[in-house]
């Protein structure tokens with residue numbers, strides 16, 4: 375099975391990227407110049423003060439050791455699960471007592487020469503030694519377990535948690551603190567990516583409060599989950615901002631989300647790495663969904679994990695649906711779908727969901743843009759939009775893939791093109807010498823089209839979406855007429 379935890383960029387600012395230079399300077403440079411250790415004193419003062427207002431914000435954004443683990447050592451980390459006892463409060467408390475006792479003992483000893491020049495060297499060296507110890511111990515834990523293992527029992531982290539507790543008790547942190555916030559729980563895909571990328575191995579998606587916030591004292595506010603959430607529903611915000619977000623969020627397309635128990639009726643291999651899976655609903659027996667929506671498919675019970683898949687079938691009688699799944703390299707979920715899903719197996723679904731690709735039936739000209747496996751929602755959408763009972767006069771599908779063999783549902787769209795005069799099918803292949811048709815990207819096709827007044831709906835990988843949006847805007851398509859979902 376592929377690794378549950380994902381290594382991803384966690385350094386979103388120069389301090390987070392290069393803070394480790396400070397660590398190595400103090401820890402190793404201090405062996406020759408002990409006074410360098412005195413630089414640690416303002417660091418301790420800053421982190422305890424900041425945590426009074428913002429919890430462990432320091433750890434995720436300024437900590438030089440954190441930078442060492444995330445920036446310099448992450449590449450060689452085993453990225454394993456952090457053992458429970460290391461994550462426990464008891465372990466952190468015992469370590470804080472042990473560390474506090476030791477450092478106090480050393481400071482008292484150094485105080486014997488207070489007022490003389492060597493006192494500052496002795497004091498500096500105490501902090502150099504502790505910085506070096508954290509560098510070696512934290513570094514080794516990074517290598518054999520994962521990057522922020524040390525941070526679970528770091529005495530500086532524990533001190534911040536105490537200071538934060540005081541800030542909360544006095545009511546200050548309630549106003550100044552920012553926490554991971556989900557725009558609305560119904561928009562979350564329960565995919566667990568926030569858990570898989572979290573350097574502290576916390577699971578925000580399982581613990582959102584009534585106010586949609588993740589209230590965990592160990593959260594270091596690093597925003598790695600925010601950057602990686604595929605639904606784009608996370609932000610780091612104050613309680614006030616969270617309430618505002620909840621008030622203004624649109625739930626269009628998500629109102630009918632429900633738990634559905636289903637059985638796998640058929641698995642069809644469309645390509646070597648693409649399978650179409652047909653589910654029949656068991657309870658409830660009928661579920662209505664709209665073309666362009668997606669469904670969540672449960673892949674694991676503990677921790678509970680779902681994967682979002684666009685519905686690639688038509689809602690004929692509401693008794694089932696199909697999804698089309700492409701195996702992802704190193705993919706945790708698709709590994710389960712491809713190796714463990716079998717016909718007759720009962721699977722939990724959730725949905726239907728998604729308002730981004732619900733097409734405006736009043737529009738005269740509709741352009742669909744698909745990249746790779748992002749073609750799936752357009753299978754039912756093309757059929758629906760080319761029917762006679764709507765105002766749409768022209769439906770274009772611009773479909774881009776890297777290699778010819780990646781083209782999906784090609785025969786279906788070719789057939790639609792022949793039989794339906796409303797429908798225009800433009801396919802383009804990026805890098806395949808044997809391909810006889812049009813070569814290039816979806817943007818090359820769009821450039822040649824008259825797009826003003828069109829409504830454009832896109833689905834594909836993120837690297838396709840951003841340049842395409844720019845291209846569309848340069849051709850006069852209004853921002854409010856561009857809709858997309860990133861698969």
Ligand SMILES: Cc1cc2nc3c(=O)[nH]c(=O)nc-3n(C[C@H](O)[C@H](O)[C@H](O)COP(=O)(O)OP(=O)(O)OC[C@H]3O[C@@H](n4cnc5c(N)ncnc54)[C@H](O)[C@@H]3O)c2cc1C
Nearest residue numbers: 377380682683684698699700702703705706707708750861
């Ligand atoms: C609204 C929506 C609709 C979607 N519709 C479809 C659809 O119709 N069909 C479809 O096939 N997909 C669809 N997806 C994508 C789908 O939800 C999954 O993301 C996809 O199947 C991959 O899941 P996974 O668990 O196998 O990959 P993950 O394990 O989540 O990995 C994703 C990628 O991350 C990288 N990765 C994973 N683990 C590691 C690691 N340890 N180290 C480094 N890199 C790593 C790999 O590059 C991998 O390919 C849709 C997504 C959304 C949000």
Ligand code: SF4
Nearest residue numbers: 562563565566568603
């Ligand atoms: S990463 Fe997945 S589980 Fe976590 S909040 Fe985003 S959608 Fe929900």
Ligand code: SF4
Nearest residue numbers: 572593594596597599
């Ligand atoms: S929950 Fe998010 S912000 Fe908090 S530590 Fe984990 S990844 Fe960072």
